[in-house]
Amino acid sequence: MMEQEHMRDAQELLMDFLDADRIRDRIRILDLMRPVLTDSLIDTMAVACGVEVPPADLETRYLDLKDCLNTISRYELERR
Numbered sequence: 001m002m003e004q005e006h007m008r009d010a011q012e013l014l015m016d017f018l019d020a021d022r023i024r025d026r027i028r029i030l031d032l033m034r035p036v037l038t039d040s041l042i043d044t045m046a047v048a049c050g051v052e053v054p055p056a057d058l059e060t061r062y063l064d065l066k067d068c069l070n071t072i073s074r075y076e077l078e079r080r
Contacts, residue, residue, distance in 0.1 A: 010036040018048050023073040030066055037062055 010033060017029040042061045046053040051068040053061050
């Protein structure tokens with residue numbers, strides 16, 4: 001039952017991530033998802049952001065995705 005709750009929570013957070021308009025919001029949601037992240041979730045989030053996260057262990061992939069989002073966020077702020 002606990003794993004089903006984690007999957008539901010992960011799916012709800014993924015939907016929030018995909019619906020988020022601001023990169024800062026996506027970073028916050030990614031941090032919330034950290035305990036339940038899977039390779040599949042990281043792949044989905046990366047595609048939604050237009051980035052590629054290469055194969056590695058989950059922690060490395062999480063940090064790579066977060067780094068990409070932080071870079072995108074900085075460029076968004078510079079364009080304003």
